[in-house]
Amino acid sequence: MALLEVVAMNEVDAEEAEAGGADRIVAVAERQSGGLSPDPKTVAAMRKTTSLPIRVMLRAKSGFRTTEPELDRLCRAACAHASAGANGFVFGFLHADGTVDLSAAARLADAVLPLPWTFHRAIDHTVDPEAAWRAIRVLRGLDSVLCAGAAGGVEPGIDALVRRAACEARLMLVGGGLRRRHVAALAAAGVRAFQVGDAVRPAAAGQAPVDAARVREWRTLVDAAAEP
Numbered sequence: 001m002a003l004l005e006v007v008a009m010n011e012v013d014a015e016e017a018e019a020g021g022a023d024r025i026v027a028v029a030e031r032q033s034g035g036l037s038p039d040p041k042t043v044a045a046m047r048k049t050t051s052l053p054i055r056v057m058l059r060a061k062s063g064f065r066t067t068e069p070e071l072d073r074l075c076r077a078a079c080a081h082a083s084a085g086a087n088g089f090v091f092g093f094l095h096a097d098g099t100v101d102l103s104a105a106a107r108l109a110d111a112v113l114p115l116p117w118t119f120h121r122a123i124d125h126t127v128d129p130e131a132a133w134r135a136i137r138v139l140r141g142l143d144s145v146l147c148a149g150a151a152g153g154v155e156p157g158i159d160a161l162v163r164r165a166a167c168e169a170r171l172m173l174v175g176g177g178l179r180r181r182h183v184a185a186l187a188a189a190g191v192r193a194f195q196v197g198d199a200v201r202p203a204a205a206g207q208a209p210v211d212a213a214r215v216r217e218w219r220t221l222v223d224a225a226a227e228p
Contacts (some may be wrong), residue, residue, distance in 0.1 A: 002187070002222040005055075005173065006210060007031060007197035009038070013210040014046040014054070020200070020215020025050065026090055026118075028057040031197060034121070035059060035090075040080040047085030055118060056081045058091040058108060064122040066093045066104050075111040082115060090146065092119040092136075098127030100135045109139050116143040121176055124151050129160075133168060144173040146195060153177030158185060165189035180221055187225035194222050 006017035008025040017025050027043050028035035035057045046054055058078060060070040078089060089112050093101035100122070109117060119136050123145055126132040136142060149157020149164065154177045161174060162185055174186055175195025183194065200214040 002226040003173070003193040004215075004219055004222055005175070005193070005195040006200055006215060007035070007175075007195065008046065008210060009207075010042060010209075011045040011049040014050040014052065016210040016212040017200075017215055018050045018052050020210075020212035021219035022052060022215055024053045024055060026055045026057065026195065027086070030062075033062045036061065037074070037077055037081075040077070040084040043081050043086055044084040053087040054085060055088040055090050056086040057120070058089050058112075059120075064092065064094040064125060065096065066101070071104055071107055074108055078108070078112045082112070086115070088112075088115050088143075089117040090120045091117060092122035094122050094125060098125065100126060100132050102135055102139070105136070105139055109141050113141050116141050118142075118144045118146050118173060120146045121148060123147050124149065124157065124176070129164075133164075143171070144193060145171045146173045146175055148174065148176030148178075154179065154182050158182055161186060161191070162189040165191050180218075183221055183225045187222070192226055194218075 003023045005024045006022040008014045008027055014025050027038050029038040030036045036059050037057055058074045091108050093104040095101050123132055148154045149160035169190035172191050173193040173195055174191055196218055200210050202208045
């Protein structure tokens with residue numbers, strides 16, 4: 001069975017995601033900017049309305065660089081989110097030269113242990129994806145990598161994702177402009193984890209909430225594609 005993760009901004013999104021058959025939600029603020037850390041109160045409200053696992057974005061600003069003061073704040077935020085009901089986290093950082101900031105990621109990985117975490121779409125913005133994938137494997141607690149195959153999203157990245165799946169399918173969580181037409185090729189390549197955000201909201205509706213019926217359609221789609 002495929003894993004279906006839904007991007008959620010509040011308790012309404014979380015409730016609709018569960019009603020539609022999602023396996024997990026990722027809690028974010030400012031979804032349109034790629035997601036920033038939400039308020040722990042938002043995570044606590046989600047926890048009251050859903051039994052689904054909740055992963056929380058740890059990101060202080062748009063982009064993929066960070067600073068020591070920001071990391072201090074994110075470490076404290078991780079503790080607050082865990083107390084609020086988070087089951088895992090999403091983060092990842094790059095240096096100015098486009099290489100993975102392993103020291104920053106390792107520091108936050110240690111701070112969130114024993115909870116698991118996802119390296120987010122910073123992987124799609126690295127100067128050398130092969131080196132980046134090798135580098136992040138050493139990080140403790142990492143169990144998935146959110147990737148689109150290209151900085152521009154799944155549409156331009158689909159071929160790269162299919163090639164990557166030959167050796168990294170176990171870690172891949174594909175998201176970032178994922179559309180229904182992409183699922184069959186990804187599943188055939190071995191991908192079994194998918195993330196959706198805009199695709200489960202009314203078209204062109206901005207901040208409209210997640211719609212359970214759309215989640216249910218994606219549930220059916222990814223399960224059918226992943227069948228042997």
